[in-house]
Amino acid sequence: MTEILVRAEGLRKVYGKGSVAVDGLSFTVARGESLAVVGESGSGKTTVARMLLGLETPTAGTISVCGRPRKGRTTSAERRRRAREIQMVFQDPYSSLDPLQRIGDVIETSLALHFPLSARQRRSRALELLDAVGLTDRHATMLPRQLSGGQRQRVAIARAIAVEPQVLVLDEAVAALDVSVQAQILNLLADIRSRSRISYVFISHDLAVVNQISDTAIVMSAGRVVERGPTRQLLRAPQEQYTRALLEAVPRPGWKPRRRTDGSPPSPHPTSPRPRI
Numbered sequence: 001m002t003e004i005l006v007r008a009e010g011l012r013k014v015y016g017k018g019s020v021a022v023d024g025l026s027f028t029v030a031r032g033e034s035l036a037v038v039g040e041s042g043s044g045k046t047t048v049a050r051m052l053l054g055l056e057t058p059t060a061g062t063i064s065v066c067g068r069p070r071k072g073r074t075t076s077a078e079r080r081r082r083a084r085e086i087q088m089v090f091q092d093p094y095s096s097l098d099p100l101q102r103i104g105d106v107i108e109t110s111l112a113l114h115f116p117l118s119a120r121q122r123r124s125r126a127l128e129l130l131d132a133v134g135l136t137d138r139h140a141t142m143l144p145r146q147l148s149g150g151q152r153q154r155v156a157i158a159r160a161i162a163v164e165p166q167v168l169v170l171d172e173a174v175a176a177l178d179v180s181v182q183a184q185i186l187n188l189l190a191d192i193r194s195r196s197r198i199s200y201v202f203i204s205h206d207l208a209v210v211n212q213i214s215d216t217a218i219v220m221s222a223g224r225v226v227e228r229g230p231t232r233q234l235l236r237a238p239q240e241q242y243t244r245a246l247l248e249a250v251p252r253p254g255w256k257p258r259r260r261t262d263g264s265p266p267s268p269h270p271t272s273p274r275p276r277i
């Protein structure tokens with residue numbers, strides 16, 4: 001039987017005096033599923049992510065994660081428990097990393113909050129996690145500014161998975177990276193999902209990226225869902241004009257609605273047609 005990890009029903013968010021960011025949104029995410037939330041800028045995607053994480057309170061509607069409703073005031077123990085259910089990776093890891101904290105300590109701090117490990121066990125687990133995202137002991141001693149954007153995003157992912165969450169929300173997590181680094185991070189996320197049965201809510205405006213990482217997708221416009229379904233089908237045969245327009249707006253030569261299945265990185269040669277979905 002499918003285990004539902006995230007259930008959002010009738011979500012609505014109104015900012016200030018009547019700016020409706022999300023309106024009547026419902027969706028579920030099953031264990032191991034990767035759901036993409038797609039839409040143009042201002043369609044309400046980040047607001048959805050922030051509500052899932054409890055960073056914004058819905059004006060109406062309900063969210064439950066791992067079968068427990070997310071509402072009301074929380075104690076610090078409850079916040080820790082919730083953090084183990086759902087974690088988030090942001091677009092710009094630099095702004096979410098302490099510039100003065102070494103990378104190894106970033107991961108250790110996350111571990112210390114959630115697991116009763118000795119200092120030695122923590123260090124060893126931190127190195128294991130960095131290794132899992134393709135970083136080495138050498139990176140553990142570095143500061144965020146000494147890493148590339150892609151490496152910083154790996155740190156952000158390692159920090160999030162250190163907590164062993166059931167659900168990972170990724171808000172434009174590869175948008176700031178160049179195409180080959182994007183491909184590496186997407187492959188890494190696919191590996192993590194196949195190893196751990198973690199679920200993803202992958203927020204993106206980039207339909208090619210969405211096609212590589214998600215099973216199902218919802219397309220949002222002005223806070224509402226305009227179309228939803230299996231990602232592959234939705235991108236191959238969009239039913240709604242809005243989705244078609246989003247697809248047509250992808251500004252790349254050689255754009256073909258064909259899924260890349262071999263996990264290979266896109267061509268590094270800008271003149272050749274880019275093999276995408």
Ligand SMILES: Nc1ncnc2c1ncn2[C@@H]1O[C@H](COP(=O)(O)OP(=O)(O)OP(=O)(O)O)[C@@H](O)[C@H]1O
Nearest residue numbers: 015016019021039040041042043044045046047048
């Ligand atoms: N804190 C806020 N206060 C007031 N309005 C907000 C706030 N955050 C978002 N909005 C508005 O809500 C709407 C949805 O914004 P949101 O950031 O969720 O969209 P988005 O799809 O994530 O866009 P982008 O991809 O540009 O980040 C926009 O009209 C935005 O101006």
